Amino acid sequence: MDYVMRIYERKCAERNIHFIEMKYRIRHTACTREERMTNYHGTHLADWSGYADDIELFLENSDHLQEALTLLHSVFTNYGLHINIKKTKTMIFNFQYVADTYQQTYPDAIASLEGQPIENVKTFRYLGDEIKYDEPSTGDAEVDVRINIAESKFYEIIKKLTNYNTHLQTRVLIFNSLVRSRLTYSCQTWNLNQVQMQRINSTYIQMLRKLVRNGCKKEEFRYVMTNNEILRLCRTDDIPTFVSKQQTSYLAHFARQVPDQTTSVQ
Numbered sequence: 001m002d003y004v005m006r007i008y009e010r011k012c013a014e015r016n017i018h019f020i021e022m023k024y025r026i027r028h029t030a031c032t033r034e035e036r037m038t039n040y041h042g043t044h045l046a047d048w049s050g051y052a053d054d055i056e057l058f059l060e061n062s063d064h065l066q067e068a069l070t071l072l073h074s075v076f077t078n079y080g081l082h083i084n085i086k087k088t089k090t091m092i093f094n095f096q097y098v099a100d101t102y103q104q105t106y107p108d109a110i111a112s113l114e115g116q117p118i119e120n121v122k123t124f125r126y127l128g129d130e131i132k133y134d135e136p137s138t139g140d141a142e143v144d145v146r147i148n149i150a151e152s153k154f155y156e157i158i159k160k161l162t163n164y165n166t167h168l169q170t171r172v173l174i175f176n177s178l179v180r181s182r183l184t185y186s187c188q189t190w191n192l193n194q195v196q197m198q199r200i201n202s203t204y205i206q207m208l209r210k211l212v213r214n215g216c217k218k219e220e221f222r223y224v225m226t227n228n229e230i231l232r233l234c235r236t237d238d239i240p241t242f243v244s245k246q247q248t249s250y251l252a253h254f255a256r257q258v259p260d261q262t263t264s265v266q
Contacts, residue, residue, distance in 0.1 A: 001050065001053070004075060004076070004079050004081065005048060005050065005055070007075060008048075008071065008072055008075045009048075011071055011075065012068060012071060015067065015071065017059070017064050017067055017068050017071070018059065018060045018061075018064050019048075019057075019058055019059060019060070019064075019068075054126070054127070055072075056126065057069070057072070062110040062111060065090065065110065065111050066110075066111045066112070069111055069113055069118075070113070073113055073114070083113060085113050085114065085116050085118065088113070088118050088119075089118065089119050089120070089121045089124055090109070090110055090111055090118050090119070090120045090121070091120065091121055091122070091124055091131065091133050092106070092107075092110065092120065092133055093133065093136065094133075094134065094136055095133050095134050096134050106120070106122060106133070107120055108120055121133075122134075123141060125145075127186075128185055128186065129142060129185075129186055130142040130144075130145040137191035138189075138190045138191050138192050138196065140196065143192070143196050143199060143200060146182070146183050146184070146185060146200065147183065147199070147200065147203050149182045149183075149185075150179050150180070150182040150183035150203065150204075150207075151203065151207070153178055153179050153182055154175075154179045154207050157174075157178065158210070160174070161174065161175055161210070161211055162210055162211065164213055168211065168212065168233065168234065169234075169235060171211050172208075172211060172234045172235065172236055175207070175208070175211060176236060179207065180204065180242070183200060183203065183204060183239070184200075184239065184242065184243060184246070187242075187243045187246050187247070188246050188247050188249075188250035189250075190243060190247070192243075197239065197240055197243075200239050201238055201239040201240060204238070204239050205227050205230060205231075205238070208230055208231075208234055208236070209223070209225075209230055211234065212225070212230055212233055212234065215230055
């Protein structure tokens, strides 16, 4: 597949098809939208990404999208491959900024293939991530999914996690392996604001309290144990610290790549 897509890239360059140029940054502690829009560390041409037989294309407008889809279909056909039109979807990112182009109405279709319109969706789940048309970066829809999936797993195994006859560190290890992993799935590429991060961290601490004996005990409408005490007893990090470590490790992995690899950071 990689060989075929490299041929596709060359043909797109010959036809001057405009893909999206994305700006990336390492800083993740910005508090306001204005700060998050500055301090970029470089640019990356987001032409396509793929996993197994799933492929994403990123185009500047619907005209280039149609041309890119037609070209992709042509290249695939030459190598005996086929695009499943029913499973193919399109989405307009940040629609609120281009709504005037479509008379303020989100269109049902903006491209077609072999004469069949391709469904233009508002939400799409790709490799476990929830993507929404009007939420740039990591949106509230993705945060809701992460919380719901983590809580579902937590209450599925809550009897085992709250069995105080089992050592706390053993239960925390199981908890982090089965629950936190779902709560922070793909956190290496998160771009959360403070409110979103607080929601996820609050969910994590609240579940963690149930693992600690008397962790949910209250006096005068306040927990007897503070969040920091819960984390200290469980010997684990809060979500902001954990995510920061994951993102640092992720960036370091790319920085170690040789310059001629597509995953290297320049």
